[in-house]
Amino acid sequence: MKTKFSEMRTIKELLNNPVVGSHVAVQGWVRTRRDSGSLSFVEISDGSCLANLQVVAEESLANYDEDVKSLTTGCAVKVVGELVASPAKGQAVELKADQLQVIGLADADSYPLQKKRHSLEFLRTISHLRSRTNALGAVTRVRSTLNFGIHQFFQENGFFQVQTPVITTSDCEGAGEMFTVTALEPDQLKKDGAFADDFFHKRAGLTVSGQLQAEIFALSHSRVYTFGPTFRAENSNTSRHLAEFWMLEPEMAFCDLQCNMQLAEAMIKDLVGRVLEECAPDLDLFNKFISKGLLNRLETIKNKPFVHLSYTDAVKELEKADKQFEFPVKWGIDLQAEHERYLCEEVAGVPVIVTNYPKTIKPFYMRLDDGEETVAAMDILVPGIGELVGGSQREERYDLLKARMEEAGLDLEEYGWYLDLRRYGTVPHSGFGLGFERLVQLITGMQNIRDVIPFPRTPGNAPC
Structure with missing residues (x-):
């Protein structure tokens, strides 16, 4: 009403x-x-x-x-x-x-x-006014439509939203690129064991992912999702990286990798369809001035099934490519953006879901496949972007998860609560993470991720 x-x-x-x-x-x-x-x-x-x-x-x-x-x-x-x-x-x-x-x-x-038309580079210098322009105003409307569409999609499919913490003591990815949250003065931080005297009595940081906490509620409410800001202290000034960005992370109990892939593909198609219907004038602007052929690409994503490739088969496709990649290809490497884009733009012509990556390049929580060389992981690669979604079936077997955590050098006492989830009523479960800004890039055709978030946070840049 x-x-x-x-x-x-x-x-x-x-x-x-x-x-x-x-x-x-x-x-x-x-x-x-x-x-x-x-x-x-x-x-x-x-x-x-x-x-x-x-x-x-x-x-x-x-x-x-x-x-x-x-x-x-x-x-x-x-x-x-x-x-x-x-x-x-x-x-x-x-x-x-x-x-x-x-x-x-x-x-x-x-x-x-x-x-007159202003360059996007110039507009980044006046972030407090750039939303008044046609292009950035259109990005704002598309972003809002996608945000609302995400909540609609998950509510219509029986998911509950969970607000996971922004301040956390758990490093989901184990990458060591978290911003530290502290109430201590700089000179106090120089002391050994300083964090024992800090606000939380241990080291805390801004979250890089809400996945681990979302698993808690998936194992009590079956279908949940978290959607909010995440942070990474990566000193990168590329067009693909932000220090603060938004992540969508659904998590489902009683759901294997196949179920997970079906959910992710259905969600992407649904969101693309919503924007095509509700933001047609804005998309026409992007198609005309930002990215030629954008509308055709979006219609393809909406209407054609995604192609599935195992990591092994994807590497074979890349090895036989008639193209010189900047990063050489061999089994066991982490695929780079150039590899990901080649697979979906040159090989398939549609988004590609790559599955079963080597365990050595994926986090500890992903379920080991038979043979224990690969894990039940999946990435969705899309034209113009590369990786849009990264997900997996989670390791629900206590002994195998404990061994993976020990291999990763994690403190088992610190992550005891995570192991408890496998001790008390464990079930197969899976989920994925979608970088919201990358989704907005996909749908608007914007090349620089700083142009699809209202206030980009990058090294040396936090103007307002």
Whole structure:
């Protein structure tokens, strides 16, 4: 049920259901103003959709000379008037102003956004204003649609959302790239055993994954998911990495690797379909200006089944490729982005699910396959991105999990709670992690991950 909390109408509402002759009130920011004789044509946007609303202001308005003629790009206004049929091409209606109130001025000499295309590199320097542009505004709407779609998909399929901790004492990946959370002063940290005197009486950090905690609730509620910010203190300044990013991590009890892959593929197809339906104008913008052929690629992802390859078969495909890779290929290596993209772009032409990776390149919690050389892991590789999803069936057998943890050098006492899950009612279970920003990249065609998150956090960069 929609709640009416304002007399204001959004531009999206007006343009999706225009009622000529109706009196309406809208608020927004000026994109452009041009004068023609006794009229001013003011384009305004409120961010609700890609399209602007043209306001026609006549010189008979009481504040025409004082306010209307002074409007510049970036000014905030409120307009009350009549919705009328528009004689101009490209718009069905326009708003004939009865009142135009200037709410907030923008200094034309210093306002950095004008009626021209700005480079994405420049826009990253003004993260507090870049969401007002067409491209970044469209990213925001797509991101919101995907966020809502994720919750809809999992709620419709019997999953419960679990909020896993942002501050954790468990390192899921064992990568040692966690941000430390401490209440100690720098000089106190220099002492041996300093963390025993810290807030949690042990070393704590910002989470790199909520998976381990999600497993707790999967083994009591069967189907759960966690979706929130994760952090990695990796000193990388590439177009693929962020220090703060969002992760979606579903976890299911009584579910093997096959079940896990089916869920991930169904979810991706569902989300792509939602955006194609709900964000068509935004996707048209991306298809035209950001990534040619984007719409065709998304339709392919939505409509064609994903290709399945074992890691061993994937390596064989790469070894016989008529291409020189920067990173040489042999069995046992961790596939690089160039390998992943080649498999889905050149070999399959659709997303590829690679399974059964060598255990030596995967974390301790993944279930050992028969033969104990590989694990029941799966990665979903997509065009333009490479790895989008990484998941596995979890090792539910106590003795094998304990041995893997010892091999990884983990403190068994510290992770005793995780082993307990295998001592008390253990069952086969599986899950995956999806990097939300990579999903937004896939659907928008944006090449740099910093352009699909509102406030990118990278080495040396946290402006607001």
